[in-house]
Amino acid sequence: VNDQLTGLPRLPAVLEHLASLLESPPDDVGRSNVVMVINFDKLRELNASLGHLRGDEALAETAQRLRDCLPQPHLLGRVVGAEFIAVLQGVDQDFVDDVSDSIHLALTEPVVIEETAVRLRASVGITHISPHDERSPEEIVSSADTAMYVARNKGGGHTVDFGSLQIRDVLED
Secondary structure, X not given: OEOOOOOOEEHHHXXXXXXXXXXXXXXXXXXXXXXXXXXXXXXXXXXXXXXXXXXXHHHHHHHHHHHHHOOOOOEEEEEEOOEEEEEEEEEOHHHHHHHHHHHHHHOOXXXXXXXXXXXXXXXXXXXXEOOOOOOOHHHHHHHHHHHHHHHXXXXXXXXXXXXXXXXXXXXXX
C-alpha cells in the first residue's frame, strides 16, 4: 500500500525490498547498497505557521523533487511525517555523494504555497550495506536514522554517514 499523500511506498514495502537486496549483494568491488533516511527540517514550524494542509502540499512537492533525484532502479519511500527513505542499489561513493548533493540542491528552490515561498532543507543520514552485512533491514534503517538525527542536531541541511560516526556524535545533543 502506497502513502496516500505522496504516492510513495510505505516503510513495510521498503523493508521487504531491503530484505531482498540483503539476499543478493552487489558483487562489484567498490559498489554497495545504501540506505538514506531523509528528514525535512522545520516541518513542524511550517505546519504551525501555515497549517497542516499547506505542510502536506510542501511535502507532496518535495517528494516529487526527491523522485526526480533518484533514477530507477533505486527506491524512494515515505516513513512517516517528514521522513523519507531511499534505497540505492549497487552504487559507488561518487553516486551516493551526487544523490545527496542533488537532494540538497533540489530543495534550494522554494516551494510556493499560497503566495509564500517556503524553503525546506533536509537532514540526510546514510548507511552502507556491506556484502555480508548481518544487520536486519530494521537495524540498517535505524543506522541511517541515527546518522540523520546527528545531521539534524548539528543544524540540519547536510548529510552524515553512519560509518563515520563516533559515539560522541551520537550522544551529543
